[in-house]
Amino acid sequence: MRDRPGRGRLRDRLRPELKLASAFLAILLASLSRSMLFLEAAAAFELGCLCLLRGEAIARTIEKVAAAGFFALVILSPAFLLGRGAGVPVLCAKVLLAMLAAALFSTTTAWSSIAAAFSALRVPELFVMTLDMTVKYISLLGELVLEMLSALKLRSVGRDDRKVDSLAAIAGTLFLKSKEAAEAQYQAMECRCFAGSYRATRPSGFGWRDAALAAADLLLAALFVACGGFR
């Protein structure tokens, strides 16, 4: 769960729901298009957005995207041996573009804003709440497991044939802890008058930066159609 997103000069001032919609559109169009011209234009747009981030955020984003691109290349490399390598660069470009769009969104958006974006896009509140809490508990229970494993490691001296039993005990303890945490959280919610609805912060105002991003998205969609759409 990231708290302080990589701050850019422009991207982090945009409305999160617009960024989410923009990322979704970029992924969808890049996946559907067969035109290299469109993919190049989309790449230019996304790289332009990437340039608006700070150096460290750019490095982190490129790291994520490059790993995915390399993985896609490895997976698709048998196609060269089968004489069907012509489509590999296009597929790799699509993977890179989709990953870049997702990475730009995640790097520039704090988790609380992502939840707010879902709320603003009329995703059911119960879903947003469940998602929000799931993310929190993945982090919380992950830390608990690490603590228990560290304690186990510190007490495991020499050879132990029953290590698997200890792992089963950790899994059991984790289950009990998660049950306790769920109960405690429910009680805390009940104490604060929980009545079944949940609202994440919704930013107000639609600024010129949001208008610029919306216009760029429309331009991209128009280019997609001009480049032949799905054909």
Added chain:
Amino acid sequence: MIELHGVAFAYPETSVLSGIDLAVGEGEAVALIGPNGSGKSTLLKLLCGLLPPSAGSYSFDGQPISKASLADAAFARSFHRRVGMLFQDSSAQLFCGSVYDEIAFGPRQMGLAQDEVAKRVGDLERFFGLEHLSSRVPYHLSGGEKRKVAFASVLALNPDAVCLDEPMGGLDPKTKRALRDLIVSLNASGKTFVGATHDFEYVDGMFRRAVVLSGEGRIVRDGPYEEVIADRRFLASMNII
């Protein structure tokens, strides 16, 4: 304000509280003292309506609090608005994506207008010095900051009474003193506090009355806080010190 008559509580295999007779008036600050496992946390959960008594009766401002009365959603909400609870583990109490949302959770559940919610959250953030943490994820804050956010989120409902479960647990001395001063000032403004504690050094001046629970979950002493705490032999005999 709070009246318990012959209250008992038992989990399926263990009896936790029995024969509890307790009356807490408006504006009082009562410390619940007892050894581990004496039922202090259970009694607090009972007071804020999270657990129903197995036997006996509990009334708040003359209205009976039971499983049946709390089944009425409107009554339960109005009761929970009036009685808040600061849990021992603040992490369990904090579940929203930002400090702002955390504090705003209660007022939003009450259906307050967005402006009123923003005003309450702003006031509490200033009061607790949390303005700079407003957009942070509560889970990532330090222990003291989490406790402040948890307390602010309870006070956002403007409750008449607050139950405190080990309020000083896991805090550094400076934060403990700040929290004590805060509770003292809120108590002076008329809020009722009932708190379970072991941390006698730092709650000095916070409570005016002490209720001592035995290991079997019975009230064995009820008197002025200073007097009870000064009786070291009694506290030692009860395995409290």
